[in-house]
Amino acid sequence: MSVLPPVRKDRIISQFPKCFNKGAALNTDDEFHSKVKTACQQQRTGTVGRFKISKVIVVGDLAVGKTCLINRFCKDVFDKNYKATIGVDFEMERFEVLGVPFSLQLWDTAGQERFKCIASTYYRGAQAVIIVFDLTDVASLEHTRQWLEDAMKENDPTSVLLFLVGTKKDLSSPAQYTLIEQDAIKLADQMKAEYWAVSALSGENVTEFFFRVASLTFEANVLAELEKSGSRRIGEVVQINSNPNSLYATSKKKQPNCCQ
Numbered sequence: 001m002s003v004l005p006p007v008r009k010d011r012i013i014s015q016f017p018k019c020f021n022k023g024a025a026l027n028t029d030d031e032f033h034s035k036v037k038t039a040c041q042q043q044r045t046g047t048v049g050r051f052k053i054s055k056v057i058v059v060g061d062l063a064v065g066k067t068c069l070i071n072r073f074c075k076d077v078f079d080k081n082y083k084a085t086i087g088v089d090f091e092m093e094r095f096e097v098l099g100v101p102f103s104l105q106l107w108d109t110a111g112q113e114r115f116k117c118i119a120s121t122y123y124r125g126a127q128a129v130i131i132v133f134d135l136t137d138v139a140s141l142e143h144t145r146q147w148l149e150d151a152m153k154e155n156d157p158t159s160v161l162l163f164l165v166g167t168k169k170d171l172s173s174p175a176q177y178t179l180i181e182q183d184a185i186k187l188a189d190q191m192k193a194e195y196w197a198v199s200a201l202s203g204e205n206v207t208e209f210f211f212r213v214a215s216l217t218f219e220a221n222v223l224a225e226l227e228k229s230g231s232r233r234i235g236e237v238v239q240i241n242s243n244p245n246s247l248y249a250t251s252k253k254k255q256p257n258c259c260q
């Protein structure tokens, strides 16, 4: 019996969400991976959908808008007053991807230097890292390299999905935006991160961005499960017969009876 309420209707993902910019995307596919689609149809996603919760950490300079970004998505609110995050906070978001339940644990970390040592103890075990900068503050973009380095000290760079997100899009003029976007795309490419530009105030691209995070994380998880299981089918119970005689009995049956 499930104790959880059904997933909210606006958290159901049935189509592969598009990237923001094809020049700085983790993948440019139009659909979920065919292996992933088949595994979901056949309910062979293993631990994904049953016990697995994927950890996502959100890092970046103070006041770039990490908390506002998360709050816009999770609670659909925006607070214009700055309240620094002390240490960390987290939100759980439940999705249904291709019919499979999937949860993200979003860790909102503090950007202020004095809370950084507390926050960094929560970096470990992330499946996705969201590095946030303010589109109106070029220094915050420059600092993203350091945030990436710190986050990667605690994680396996080969398996973590990276996102570079510019916030406060509503505040930047088109000319200012074009300039900073060029640098951000270059940097995202070097980091092997996917670039997004959003506004927590207007909500522009916020849902699209988190759907993309959920879908890419889900896809990576299912592919990893499929790989782990190798040729064996995920979810299949391998039965090992504990009676050694049964093996003998089978082969014995096949033996020609030489006494006849």
Ligand SMILES: Nc1nc2c(ncn2[C@@H]2O[C@H](COP(=O)(O)OP(=O)(O)OP(=O)(O)O)[C@@H](O)[C@H]2O)c(=O)[nH]1
Binding pocket: 060, 061, 062, 063, 064, 065, 066, 067, 068, 069, 079, 080, 081, 082, 083, 084, 085, 086, 109, 110, 111, 112, 167, 168, 169, 170, 171, 198, 199, 200, 201, 202
């Ligand atoms: N105009 C505008 N302001 C924003 C946006 N996002 C955040 N802000 C403002 O920027 C300030 C800082 O936002 P926070 O989300 O608290 O920043 P933070 O990155 O969580 O800061 P720390 O917790 O100290 O690391 C607040 O005053 C917000 O109202 C946005 O998209 N547009």
Ligand SMILES: [Mg+2]
Binding pocket: 066, 067, 068, 083, 084, 085, 108, 109, 110, 111
């Ligand atoms: Mg905060």
